[in-house]
Amino acid sequence: MVMIMLHLHQAEELLQRYYGYPAFRQGQQQIIESILSGHDTLGIMPTGGGKSICYQIPALLFDGITLVISPLISLMKDQVDALVSMGVPATQINSSLSYHEVQERMSDARGGRYKLVYIAPERLESEQFREMIQEMPISLLAVDEAHCVSQWGHDFRPSYLAVASLVQSLRTRPIVVALTATATPEVKEDICRLLALQEGQVFVTGFGRDNLMLAVRRGEDRRSFVFDYVTANHGQAGIIYASTRKEVENLYEFLRQKGHRVGKYHAGLSEDERISNQDAFLFDDVNVMIATNAFGMGIDKSNVRYVIHYNMPKNLEAYYQEAGRAGRDGERSECILLFQAQDIQTQKYFIEQNEQTDERKEQDYKKLYAMSDYCRTSRCLQQYILEYFGDPHAKECGTCGNCTDDAELIDSTVEAQKIFSCVKRMKERFGAVMVAQVLRGSSNKKVLQFGFSALPTYGIMKDYTEKEIVEMIQWLIAEGYMSLTESQYPVVMLGERAVRVLKGEEQVWHKQRAKPIKRQEDSQLFDILRQLRKTIAEREGLPPYVIFHDSTLREMSEIVPTDKATMLTIKGVGEAKWEKYGEEFIACVTEYSQKA
Numbered sequence: 259m260v261m262i263m264l265h266l267h268q269a270e271e272l273l274q275r276y277y278g279y280p281a282f283r284q285g286q287q288q289i290i291e292s293i294l295s296g297h298d299t300l301g302i303m304p305t306g307g308g309k310s311i312c313y314q315i316p317a318l319l320f321d322g323i324t325l326v327i328s329p330l331i332s333l334m335k336d337q338v339d340a341l342v343s344m345g346v347p348a349t350q351i352n353s354s355l356s357y358h359e360v361q362e363r364m365s366d367a368r369g370g371r372y373k374l375v376y377i378a379p380e381r382l383e384s385e386q387f388r389e390m391i392q393e394m395p396i397s398l399l400a401v402d403e404a405h406c407v408s409q410w411g412h413d414f415r416p417s418y419l420a421v422a423s424l425v426q427s428l429r430t431r432p433i434v435v436a437l438t439a440t441a442t443p444e445v446k447e448d449i450c451r452l453l454a455l456q457e458g459q460v461f462v463t464g465f466g467r468d469n470l471m472l473a474v475r476r477g478e479d480r481r482s483f484v485f486d487y488v489t490a491n492h493g494q495a496g497i498i499y500a501s502t503r504k505e506v507e508n509l510y511e512f513l514r515q516k517g518h519r520v521g522k523y524h525a526g527l528s529e530d531e532r533i534s535n536q537d538a539f540l541f542d543d544v545n546v547m548i549a550t551n552a553f554g555m556g557i558d559k560s561n562v563r564y565v566i567h568y569n570m571p572k573n574l575e576a577y578y579q580e581a582g583r584a585g586r587d588g589e590r591s592e593c594i595l596l597f598q599a600q601d602i603q604t605q606k607y608f609i610e611q612n613e614q615t616d617e618r619k620e621q622d623y624k625k626l627y628a629m630s631d632y633c634r635t636s637r638c639l640q641q642y643i644l645e646y647f648g649d650p651h652a653k654e655c656g657t658c659g660n661c662t663d664d665a666e667l668i669d670s671t672v673e674a675q676k677i678f679s680c681v682k683r684m685k686e687r688f689g690a691v692m693v694a695q696v697l698r699g700s701s702n703k704k705v706l707q708f709g710f711s712a713l714p715t716y717g718i719m720k721d722y723t724e725k726e727i728v729e730m731i732q733w734l735i736a737e738g739y740m741s742l743t744e745s746q747y748p749v750v751m752l753g754e755r756a757v758r759v760l761k762g763e764e765q766v767w768h769k770q771r772a773k774p775i776k777r778q779e780d781s782q783l784f785d786i787l788r789q790l791r792k793t794i795a796e797r798e799g800l801p802p803y804v805i806f807h808d809s810t811l812r813e814m815s816e817i818v819p820t821d822k823a824t825m826l827t828i829k830g831v832g833e834a835k836w837e838k839y840g841e842e843f844i845a846c847v848t849e850y851s852q853k854a
C-alpha cells in the first residue's frame with residue numbers, strides 16, 4: 259500500500275513535469291494504480307478520455323521498457339512526436355523503416371535509450387523480431403486500441419491475436435495493459451480472453467465528456483445548416499461525417515465553391531491523396547474535414563472544435579467514437595447530429611448488404627434502433643449515452659441540446675392516446691407508416707384490405723400530415739412508450755407506459771424544437787498565440803497541437819503570463835515545453851500586453 263502511495267505521488271509529479279497537467283482525470287488514476295500494483299488491466303475510456311497517459315506514466319516509473327502495440331503508423335508517429343517533444347525518450351518500429359534502422363533502434367532499446375517503444379501488431383508475427391525482443395527488459399506491454407483483437411469489434415486485426423503468445427514466450431512476464439474505447443460485453447470478454455489477461459482488472463471510466471455539447475437537429479435543411487455553421491465558426495477546426503463517398507464529394511464541392519477551406523477523406527481516394535488531405539487538416543492548413551467513417555482512427559488532433567454528423571451513423575459506439583474526436587483538449591466543443599428518418603433506411607441497407615450471420619444482423623438492428631432512439635429522444639443526450647454504455651446512475655448533463663432546450667413543453671396526451679389506441683386495435687402487427695395512415699383515414703389499398711376503415715380510430719387524426727404522425731410515433735418509441743420489433747420490417751408494440759397513458763394515469767409532454775447554437779468568440783491574444791504556434795509548427799515539421807493544445811493557448815490568453823513561474827502554472831506547459839518554446843511565447847504575450 260505504502261509502495262502504491264509512493265508511486266502515485268511520483269506519478270503525479272511526472273504528470274506535472276512532463277505534461278504540465280496538475281491532476282489525473284477520473285479513471286486514469288484507477289488504471290495507473292492497478293498497473294503500478296502489478297495487475298493486468300483493461301481500461302475502457304471514450305475517445306479523448308486520456309488513455310495514452312495511463313501507460314505512459316507507468317512507463318516512466320518502471321525500470322524496463324514499455325512496449326506499445328499500436329495499430330496505425332500515423333497514430334504511433336503522433337504519439338512518439340508528442341513524447342519526444344515533452345522530453346520522453348520514445349521511438350517507433352514500423353514498416354516504414356529499413357532493416358538496418360530497425361536493428362539500430364532495437365539495439366538502442368536494449369541499451370536502455372528508450373522508455374517507450376511503439377510497434378505495429380504485424381511485427382509480432384516475425385520470428386526474428388520475437389527473438390530480438392527476448393533480449394529486451396520489458397516491464398509493461400501496452401495494447402492500444404485493444405478491441406482490434408476481437409471479431410466483434412469494428413477494426414478486427416488478426417495480428418493482435420499474437421500478443422498472448424508473445425507475452426507467454428517472454429522470460430519475465432510483463433504487466434499487460436489493454437486500452438480501448440469499445441465497451442460492449444462481447445468485446446470486453448474477448449479482450450480479457452484473447453490477450454490472456456491474468457486476473458485482469460477492468461475499469462470502465464469517464465465515458466461522460468463534460469466539455470462535449472451534444473445536440474441532435476431533426477428536420478434541418480442539412481446543407482444550409484452546415485454552411486451556416488461552418489461560416490459562423492470560421493477558422494475553427496471541425497470534422498463533418500457523411501455516410502457515403504458521394505455525399506462527401508457533394509458537400510466538399512459545395513463548401514469549396516462557397517469559399518471555405520475544406521478537405522475530404524474517403525476510401526475511394528488514392529492513398530497519397532488521403533495522406534496529404536489528412537496532413538493538411540492536422541497541420542491546420544484546412545479547417546474542415548469532410549469524411550466518411552474511414553477517417554479518424556489514429557487522429558490525435560486535439561483542437562477539433564466541432565464534429566457534425568451529416569447522417570446518422572450505424573450505432574452509438576461508432577457515433578460516440580467519431581463525435582469524441584471533438585475536444586480532446588478538454589475545451590468546450592460541439593457534436594451535432596443532423597437526423598433525417600431516411601438515414602435509418604440507409605443503415606438498414608448497409609446491414610442487409612453485409613454478409614453476416616442472422617445473429618449478428620439481429621444485433622446490428624438492435625444497435626441501429628438504439629441509435630435512432632437517441633436521435634428522437636427529448637431526454638438528456640449525455641445521460642442516454644452513458645446509460646447505453648452501462649452507467650445506470652448517470653445524471654442529466656445540463657448542457658446538451660435537449661437539457662438547454664427551453665422550448666415550450668406541450669401536453670400531447672390526447673394525441674398519444676389516439677396513437678396507442680390505434681396500435682392496439684391494429685393488434686400490434688404493423689409498422690409506423692401503416693398506423694399513421696389509419697389515423698389519418700387514408701384510403702390506401704392495404705388499409706382498406708385489412709378492414710381498418712371500420713376501426714373507431716380510423717381518421718381520428720386527419721388534421722395532421724402522415725409525416726407528422728409518423729414522427730410522433732417515432733418520438734413515443736424513443737421515449738419508451740412503445741417499442742419496435744427488431745427485424746427488417748419493424749412492428750410497433752405498446753409498452754407499459756403506453757398502457758398507463760391509455761388508462762389516464764400518466765400524461766405525455768412533448769418539447770418543441772431547439773434553438774441554433776452559437777460558439778463564444780476567442781480573444782485577439784488567442785489568435786496571435788495560435789499564429790505563433792503555427793509558425794513554430796512549420797519550422798519543426800510538427801502538427802500545431804503537438805506544440806501546445808488550444809486549451810493551453812486559451813489559458814495563456816486569459817492569464818497573460820510574462821514570466822517563467824507563471825508560464826509553468828499553465829496546464830500543458832511542462833519543463834521540456836518551457837525549455838523549447840517558453841521564451842518565444844513569453845515574448846509574444848509581453849509584446850501584446852504592452853500594446854494593449
Ligand code: ADP
Pocket residue numbers: 279280281282283286303304305306307308309310311558560586587588807
Ligand atoms: P485517447 O487516447 O483516450 O483518445 P488521449 O490519450 O489522446 O486520449 O488524450 C486526450 C487528450 O487529453 C490529450 O490532449 C491529452 O493531453 C489530454 N489529457 C489526458 N490526460 C489529461 C489530464 N490528466 N489532464 C489534462 N489533460 C489530459
